Amino acid sequence: MSNPNEKRQAGEAAIRFVEDGAIVGVGTGSTVAFFIDALADLKDRIQGAVSSSEQSTAQLKRLGIPVLDLNSAGPLTIYIDGADECDPYKRLIKGGGAALTREKIVAAASEKFVCIIDSSKRVDLLGKFPVPIEVIPMARSLIGREIVKRGGQPVWRDGVVTDNGNWIIDVHGWQIADPAALESELNQLPGIVTVGLFARRPADVVLIGDREM
């Protein structure tokens, strides 16, 4: 069961990775919300943040933290984000909040990815949490069939539209022995925008509560 106290501890502990003058990559979700609250206390010491979602942008702006565009911000030193599952190799499932595409972009643009979770997210094998996949709407059925061919059960997150105007399919029933290979394979399918597996670029540091994994 998710532990809000550990989420808050992780969000606050991640502040130690923020250096003076940094532009901070900011993820999305209830754990990141604690991080953003803590970041507000440092707002005069950083240049600003690059956000991964409209939700995080709204919170950052409300707290007076400048939100910068990734194209002008350039490479970032640090990205802080939550996850839905994390394995012993710091490979992740993300996208429970439908923000996976921008999250993967900001993570890729950052030198160090610090993942903040509570202990309920730690697993030995990824796949108990359904894998979110962002798809172009016209490809929903096509991608659904491709997932069934690969042993998964696709469930359309009906009614959810991502910040990019796309849809989400959640894949149940995968026990993922080689997440990087599955991520690469799915990345080849026309119509898939982003796979919620962060295995080719795992986290660099994982904080479970205030404890480093």
Ligand SMILES: O=C[C@H](O)[C@H](O)[C@H](O)COP(=O)(O)O
């Ligand atoms: O799309 C959402 C993100 O990948 C979140 O980082 C993930 O779902 C974890 O969210 P939370 O911190 O609320 O458990």
